[in-house]
Amino acid sequence: MCAKKSPEELKSIFQKYAAKEGDPNQLSKEELKQLIQAEFPSLLKGSNTLDHLFAELDKNGDGEVSFEEFQVLVNKIAK
Ligand SMILES: [Ca+2]
Ligand SMILES: [Ca+2]
Secondary structure: OOOOOOHHHHHHHHHHHHOOOOOOOEEOHHHHHHHHHHHOHHHOOOOOOHHHHHHHHOOOOOOOEEHHHHHHHHHHHHO
């Protein structure tokens, strides 16, 4: 048994949090924070802060995380 979630579950989690403010298809830093804290708190351990995580995910540096960028996190969780 592991914490792996199905692609459908991850997509619905992404959409649920991305829709909270601004662009419903993009996660702002605040939305990412809420998502991580509620669904994957184990990702924020030690030096792995939200700032680090957000910077890692936001590949194009536009200040929001798209579903495509979110896949990086999905791959981390799936490990
Ligand atoms: Ca949003
Ligand atoms: Ca981005």
